[in-house]
Amino acid sequence: xxxxxxxxxxxxxxxxxxxxxxxxxxxxxxxxxxxxxxxxxxxxxxxxxxxxxxxxxxxxxxxxxxxxxxxxxxxxxxxxxxxxxxxxxxxxxxxxxxxxxxxxxxxxxxxxxxxxxxxxxxxxxxxxxxxxxxxxxxxxxxxxxxxxxxxxxxxxxxxxxxxxxxxxxxxxxxxxxxxxxxxxxxxxxxxxxxxxxxxxxxxx
Amino acid sequence: xxxxxxxxxxxxxxxxxxxxxxxxxxxxxxxxxxxxxxxxxxxxxxxxxxxxxxxxxxxxxxxxxxxxxxxxxxxxxxxxxxxxxxxxxxxxxxxxxxxxxxxxxxxxxxxxxxxxxxxxxxxxxxxxxxxxxxxxxxxxxxxxxxxxxxxxxxxxxxxxxxxxxxxxxxxxxxxxxxxxxxxxxxxxxxxxxxxxxxxxxxxxxxxxxxxxxxxxxxxxxxxxxxxxxxxxxxxxxxxxxxxxxxxxxxxxxxxxxxxxxxxxxxxxxxxxxxxxxxxxxxxxxxxxxxxxxxxxxxxxxxxxxxxxxxxxxxxxxxxxxxxxxxxxxxxxxxxxxxxxxxxxxxxxxxxxxxxxxxxxxxxxxxxxxxxxxxxxxxxxxxxxxxxxxxxxxxxxxxxxxxxxxxxxxxxxxxxxxxxxxxxxxxxxxxxxxxxxxxxxxxxxxxxxxxxxxxxxxxxxxxxxxxxxxxxxxxxxxxxxxxxxxxxxxxxxxxxxxxxxxxxxxxxxxxxxxxxxxxxxxxxxxxxxxxxxxxxxxxxxxxxxxxxxxxxxxxxxxxxxxxxxxxxxxxxxxxxxxxxxxxxxxxxxxxxxxxxxxxxxxxxxxxxxxxxxxxxxxxxxxxxxxxxxxxxxxxxxxxxxxxxxxxxxxxxxxxxxxxxxxxxxxxxxxxxxxxxxxxxxxxxxxxxxxxxxxxxxxxxxxxxxxxxxxxxxxxxxxxxxxxxxxxxxxxxxxxxxxxxxxxxxxxxxxxxxxxxxx
Numbered sequence: 001x002x003x004x005x006x007x008x009x010x011x012x013x014x015x016x017x018x019x020x021x022x023x024x025x026x027x028x029x030x031x032x033x034x035x036x037x038x039x040x041x042x043x044x045x046x047x048x049x050x051x052x053x054x055x056x057x058x059x060x061x062x063x064x065x066x067x068x069x070x071x072x073x074x075x076x077x078x079x080x081x082x083x084x085x086x087x088x089x090x091x092x093x094x095x096x097x098x099x100x101x102x103x104x105x106x107x108x109x110x111x112x113x114x115x116x117x118x119x120x121x122x123x124x125x126x127x128x129x130x131x132x133x134x135x136x137x138x139x140x141x142x143x144x145x146x147x148x149x150x151x152x153x154x155x156x157x158x159x160x161x162x163x164x165x166x167x168x169x170x171x172x173x174x175x176x177x178x179x180x181x182x183x184x185x186x187x188x189x190x191x192x193x194x195x196x197x198x199x200x201x202x203x204x
Numbered sequence: 205x206x207x208x209x210x211x212x213x214x215x216x217x218x219x220x221x222x223x224x225x226x227x228x229x230x231x232x233x234x235x236x237x238x239x240x241x242x243x244x245x246x247x248x249x250x251x252x253x254x255x256x257x258x259x260x261x262x263x264x265x266x267x268x269x270x271x272x273x274x275x276x277x278x279x280x281x282x283x284x285x286x287x288x289x290x291x292x293x294x295x296x297x298x299x300x301x302x303x304x305x306x307x308x309x310x311x312x313x314x315x316x317x318x319x320x321x322x323x324x325x326x327x328x329x330x331x332x333x334x335x336x337x338x339x340x341x342x343x344x345x346x347x348x349x350x351x352x353x354x355x356x357x358x359x360x361x362x363x364x365x366x367x368x369x370x371x372x373x374x375x376x377x378x379x380x381x382x383x384x385x386x387x388x389x390x391x392x393x394x395x396x397x398x399x400x401x402x403x404x405x406x407x408x409x410x411x412x413x414x415x416x417x418x419x420x421x422x423x424x425x426x427x428x429x430x431x432x433x434x435x436x437x438x439x440x441x442x443x444x445x446x447x448x449x450x451x452x453x454x455x456x457x458x459x460x461x462x463x464x465x466x467x468x469x470x471x472x473x474x475x476x477x478x479x480x481x482x483x484x485x486x487x488x489x490x491x492x493x494x495x496x497x498x499x500x501x502x503x504x505x506x507x508x509x510x511x512x513x514x515x516x517x518x519x520x521x522x523x524x525x526x527x528x529x530x531x532x533x534x535x536x537x538x539x540x541x542x543x544x545x546x547x548x549x550x551x552x553x554x555x556x557x558x559x560x561x562x563x564x565x566x567x568x569x570x571x572x573x574x575x576x577x578x579x580x581x582x583x584x585x586x587x588x589x590x591x592x593x594x595x596x597x598x599x600x601x602x603x604x605x606x607x608x609x610x611x612x613x614x615x616x617x618x619x620x621x622x623x624x625x626x627x628x629x630x631x632x633x634x635x636x637x638x639x640x641x642x643x644x645x646x647x648x649x650x651x652x653x654x655x656x657x658x659x660x661x662x663x664x665x666x667x668x669x670x671x672x673x674x675x676x677x678x679x680x681x682x683x684x685x686x687x688x689x690x691x692x693x694x695x696x697x698x699x700x701x702x703x704x705x706x707x708x709x710x711x712x713x714x715x716x717x718x719x720x721x722x723x724x725x726x727x728x729x730x731x732x733x734x735x736x737x738x739x740x741x742x743x744x745x746x747x748x749x750x751x752x753x754x755x756x757x758x759x760x761x762x763x764x765x766x767x768x769x770x771x772x773x774x775x776x777x778x779x780x781x782x783x784x785x786x787x788x789x790x791x792x793x794x795x796x797x798x799x800x801x802x803x804x805x806x807x808x809x810x811x812x813x814x815x816x817x818x819x820x821x822x823x824x825x826x827x828x829x830x831x832x833x834x835x836x837x838x839x840x841x842x843x844x845x846x847x848x849x850x851x852x853x854x855x856x857x858x859x860x861x862x863x864x865x866x867x868x869x870x871x872x873x874x875x876x877x878x879x880x881x882x883x884x885x886x887x888x889x890x891x892x893x894x895x896x897x898x899x900x901x902x903x904x905x906x907x908x909x910x911x912x913x914x915x916x917x918x919x920x921x922x923x924x925x926x927x928x929x930x931x932x933x934x935x936x937x938x939x940x941x942x943x944x945x946x947x948x949x950x951x952x953x954x955x956x957x958x959x960x961x
Contacts, residue, residue, distance in 0.1 A: 089688050089799040092733035093786050095863070097877065102779065102791065102799050107403030109791055109799055111779055140781065172873050201873075203781055204866055 059154035062179070064187055065133065065146040068121035072146070073155070073179060073189040074133065078196070080141070081134040082149050088112045099202035105134060105143055111202075115144035118198045119174065123147055135199070142199045153187075155179045160189065174198055216313045222260045223309030226253040228497060230276075230302045235500045238295045239515075244284060251280040257305060268320055268327045269308055275334035276301045293339040299501070301330055389487075391527070398484045398676070402774050404477040406797040411470030418463050425456040485774075488528075488676055492570040492579075493521030495534045499541060503566060506545045513552050513563045514545060520570035525577055526674035532651055533579065533671075536644040540581040540667050541566060543641070548585030548665050558662065560584065576653070577673050582666035588659040590616045596625070617657040621645040644669070651675060652695050680773050680802065682794065683745060684766040686735035689800040691773055691792065692747050696805035698759065699748040700767055705740055717746070717761065724748060726761040727812055727821065729803075733787055738765050751809045760812055771795070775802065787811065820859060835861040836881035836957055838950075841871035841897065842915075843889045850941060851884055851915070858947060859957030868892030872900050875907065881954045887916040887927070895930040902931035911953040915940065 036044075062073040063082075083105055090101040100112030112132075116123050123130070125147045132143045160177035167173040176191035233250045237243060254277035261269035276298055282288040290298075304327065311319050333339075432449040439445065496518050507514040525533070544566050552562035569580045593616040597608045602619065619625055623642040641657075644667065648655040653671035672678075672695075680691035681700055701719065708715045708726065716725045726746060730738040745767035750757040773792035778785060789804035815821035838860045842848045852862045863878060865871035868885075869892050875883060883901065887894035894914055901907045914932040916923065927935040933953055940946040 087798045089791075089801060090686075090735070091782065091785055091801070092735060092788060094782070095734070104403075104793055104797055104799050107399045109776055109779065109793075111781065171869055201870060203783075204864055204870065 059156045061152050061154050062187065062189060063133070064150040064153050065131075066125070066148040066150060067116060067119065067146050068124050070119075070121060071150070071181075071185070071187045072119075073153075073187040074135070074195075075190075075192050076152060078135055078192045079133050080136070080138075083132045083134065083143075085130050085132050085145055094203075096202050096204060098198075103132070103143060105132065105141075108141075110134065110141050110143050113142050113144050113199050113202045115146065118172075118195075118202075136196065155187075155189075161186070163188070172198070216264060216316075219260045219264050219266070220309045223257060223305055226257050227302055227306045227309065229253050231299065231306075231501055232497065234295050234298050234302065235504055237290055238292055238504070241290055244286070247280055247284040247290075251277060251284055254280055266308070266316075268323060269305060271331050272301050272304060272327050275331040279334050288338055291338060297330065297333055297339070301334065304330070394484070394487055398481075398488075398774070399776065401477065401481040401484045402793065403797070405474075405481050406793065406795065408470070408474040408477045409795065411466075411473065415463070415467060415470060418459070418466065422456065422459045422463055425452060425459055428452050429456055485674065485676060486524075488526055488674065489524035490527045490530050491521060492523040492525050492530070493518070495530055495537065496521060496568060499537075499568060502538070502541065503545065506542065507549075510545065511551060512545065512549050514549060515563050515565050517565060517567040517569075519567065523570040523572060523577070525570070526672075526676060528675045529577070529651055529671060532647055533669075536647045536669075537568065537579070537581065539641070539643055541568070544581065544583040544585065544665065548583040548587075550586050554586075558586075572673065575673060577669075577671045579669040579671065580666055582664060584664040587661040587663050587665055588617065588620070588657075589661050590659075593617070593619055600625075613659075617659060620657055621655065652678070652693065676775055677772050678775055678792075678802065680771060681747065682768045682771050682773075682800065683729075683747065683764040684768065685733060685738070685764050686730045687765070689768070689794050689798060690729075690764070691771070691800055691802045692749075692762075692805060693802065694770065696749060697747055698750050701746040701748060701761065702743055702767060703746070704742060705744045708744060719748060719759070719761075722759060724759045724761045726763045729762040729764050729808075731821075732762075732808060732811060732815075738763055749805050749809055751813065758813075760809060762808070773800070773802065818857075818859070835859065836954055837861045837863065837878060838882045838884060838954075839863050839865060839871065839874055839878065839880045840884045841865045841868065841874075841889070841894070842884075842886035843867055844886070847886065847915075847938065851946075854941065854946065855884075855950070858950065860950075868894065868897035868900075871897055875901055875910070876904075880910065882950065883910060883912045884950075885912065885914055885932075887914060887918055887923070895926055898927070898930040898932050913949060913953065915946070 061076045063076055063079040065072050065074065086103040086105055088101045088103045091099070094101075098114045098117040100114050102109045103112050104110075115121075123145070129148045130145055131149045132145055133149070135142045135144060157177075160179055162168065163173070163175040163178055167175050174190050174194045175188045176194070177189045178186040179189055180186045230250055230253050233246060233253070237246050237250070240246070254273050258270055258273035258277060261267075261273060279288065279290075279294065279298065283290045288294070304323065308319060308323075429449065429452040432445065432452055436442070436445050436449060499518065500516050503514050503516040549564040549566070550558070550560075555562050555564065564584055566581070566583045569578075569582075571578050590613045594608050594611065597603050597611075597616070597619055598605050602608075602622075602625075603611070620641050621644070625642075645655040648669050648671060651671055652675070653669060656668045656670075657665065658668065659665040678691075679694045681694060681697060682689060682691050684690070699719065701717070703717065708717050710716065711723070711725070714725055716723050718724075724746075726744075728738050729747070730736060745764050746761040747764060748759055748761050750759050771794075775790045775792055778788065778791055787804055787808045788801045789807075790802045792800050792802055794800050812821065838855050840848055840851045840855070840862060841864075842851065843866055848864050848866075852864055855862045860882075863874060863880075865874045868889050871883070871885065872892070874880075885894045885897055889897070892900070894916065898912055898914065901910065901912065912932045913934045913936060914927040914930075915936045915938060916927070917938055919937045924935045934949050936946060936949060940949070
């Protein structure tokens with residue numbers, strides 16, 4: 001992944017362009033973990049204390065992950081957990097190309113879907129950065145492998161752009177909207193219910 | 205205390221729990237009392253049970269139950285005070301009352317009003333009967349009351365001459381003592397705890413790796429110390445070098461110390477997690493008595509109905525049995541007991557004529573033996589006449605007369621397990637219709653055990669089930685197939701053979717080897733599982749499995765990539781969303797925590813036989829190069845699971861590779877992704893219907909020539925026209941499955957199931 005994309009996530013300008021990816025993501029992590037500055041706290045307090053009509057809308061928390069060349073956004077209500085990649089065992093006679101098999105995730109055998117194939121993307125990058133993301137509710141979970149987890153980021157839904165018609169109108173399109181970042185980059189926010197349907201289709 | 209919130213229970217739930225407990229003690233107590241009517245002391249707990257039930261029913265306003273429990277209590281009070289002697293007909297009434305209360309406890313709160321209306325009359329009649337004088341003991345022959353006792357005074361003091369308490373009466377006591385210490389936990393949460401305990405065991409083994417790395421670190425420190433010592437020798441004693449040497453030695457001592465401590469810790473963690481694991485496994489066990497408490501009543505009622513006298517002995521009510529096995533055992537046990545009473549046990553007069561006691565005996569025993577659970581149901585009835593079986597075997601052409609003539613008694617008795625094989629000349633209400641002993645055997649086999657019959661003419665019959673102690677752990681051969689771990693349960697394996705590939709020879713180009721003088725053909729397990737061919741190295745690992753029994757059995761050698769060894773696996777059910785997976789019965793984890801699939805050997809052997817008979821499977825051939833022929837793929841689009849399955853099976857049988865899609869949109873997606881030789885679609889589907897789907901497929905130029913069949917319930921001409929206009933090549937109604945129309949149309953459109961391109 002290119003460093004400028006990561007820096008654009010930070011948006012606040014704390015991270016300069018051109019650093020190598022590892023350092024940048026380290027910085028990004030420390031940025032997310034930093035204590036809230038007093039002025040920001042004051043601003044938030046004012047916002048919460050303001051009458052409902054004037055209050056700014058709460059931003060939507062999105063788990064940003066990278067898969068191949070694209071940044072994808074998963075609603076944190078759907079993406080429950082990020083874990084290390086566990087070995088996947090194929091299921092005989094189940095030949096849907098987006099169905100991976102089962103994997104042991106924290107002692108439970110969970111169904112594995114190939115998000116790369118559902119979206120027509122190819123895995124890329126360092127294998128050690130890959131993670132499994134547990135999706136769906138506790139009783140019917142799925143896991144998918146992503147190339148890198150960037151972290152949870154809040155987006156203001158009012159800034160969202162509509163997905164291109166070739167995706168929005170496509171039968172298998174899953175993108176709900178595009179969340180713009182700096183310099184023309186964006187995160188494709190995946191529609192939870194369309195993604196869930198796509199996952200269920202793996203079982204057919 | 206509000207009625208709404210009692211820790212998640214409604215008041216009706218509480219009544220239900222009470223009715224269950226008291227109902228069972230009433231039932232058991234009344235039966236004991238019937239066998240021993242003068243045990244006045246035994247009446248008191250029954251009285252209290254009826255009284256408590258009445259109280260519970262009153263709290264929630266169940267008037268019918270109050271009325272019934274009250275009438276029952278009155279009778280019991282009268283009996284306890286010695287005003288009435290509880291003879292068999294009276295006990296019948298009380299048992300009927302108990303049954304009614306049990307039925308009431310089984311319904312849901314919503315059904316209550318309806319239940320009240322439906323049972324009002326019945327309760328009124330029964331309550332009136334209970335309030336009236338005790339009915340006369342009109343049919344003494346069936347009653348379990350010895351004739352002599354009919355002349356004892358109505359008011360009997362607690363007798364010192366009481367016969368020993370019937371074994372049946374000791375069972376509820378034992379069961380009650382077990383129950384007192386149990387709590388109800390959902391099966392799901394026990395399973396989850398067990399999985400976590402298993403994961404814990406796996407994790408604790410990782411300490412070993414960590415320990416090895418720490419050990420290496422310690423060695424490096426030792427090495428460093430020695431280097432510094434040598435340095436000291438070379439440069440002469442320098443205070444800084446001496447200090448460095450001392451510090452390294454300190455570090456080495458510390459490392460050794462920490463290593464020892466962590467060793468001890470890891471050992472403790474591993475031991476504790478192993479015990480946790482075994483304790484959790486143990487919590488799956490329930491006492492055998494859990495399923496037998498209904499049998500004393502069953503035996504009594506059936507015996508009475510048939511005019512027979514039967515005493516039931518229950519042995520081993522406290523023997524722990526895996527709850528999954530227990531659940532499967534109830535139906536076959538019931539069948540064996542009914543069978544014994546109906547067919548095995550003679551009428552009292554016949555027994556007397558055969559110089560037997562008129563009171564027959566049925567025993568249900570459970571015990572652990574050599575790592576197995578043994579369940580035995582025996583009677584001292586008339587036994588089975590082997591000659592009648594022999595005659596039946598011949599008359600039904602199951603064996604040639606001369607062969608039948610040579611069969612041993614044990615071999616003849618085996619025939620009783622055949623579906624539909626019954627020597628009873630009439631079907632009776634008791635043993636049921638059409639349900640044979642084959643159920644007993646198939647259940648035993650399904651849970652990994654076996655069933656056997658022993659019988660001596662005139663002396664009695666015994667059924668013996670030998671079952672695994674638990675279904676949650678299976679001992680299996682762990683192998684590698686197509687690069688992934690699989691396991692074959694050892695009970696289903698005849699042998700594991702490892703031999704050099706070079707020693708396999710061929711018959712008609714199919715590989716085989718000799719095992720104890722029998723030729724065994726090999727089949728590639730990987731091909732059967734649809735995972736491609738197994739790569740060969742020097743050694744062939746072969747799982748030998750059998751179909752059928754004894755000398756007649758067909759043997760198959762399933763070729764796997766590698767035999768890793770035997771292991772005890774904790775069985776996990778596959779995710780329900782997967783549905784039934786062919787050739788796989790369950791999953792488990794390997795010692796390193798990797799998923800593994802447990803092979804359903806019976807299913808696999810069935811497939812081998814079917815594929816061979818259809819000419820679609822050759823044994824593993826000697827040359828690695830396989831035929832280039834490829835199966836044609838068909839896509840079935842239908843929103844009905846049944847129709848989809850019918851079409852899928854039909855096409856699979858015809859030799860095609862079949863994929864399914866559940867709706868038009870889904871189907872379109874699949875058509876675009878896969879290379880299909882044929883598409884079969886329904887019309888009535890939600891959102892995108894069949895006509896729209898076919899039209900959408902046809903709109904894409906590359907699918908202009910793709911054969912499409914529409915199969916629909918709609919048989920009007922306009923529907924047919926709409927289908928053809930949308931672009932279908934054929935329009936069939938679902939009746940086409942009844943004859944070969946469907947199969948012919950498929951073959952006309954695409955040719956045979958195989959293609960050379």
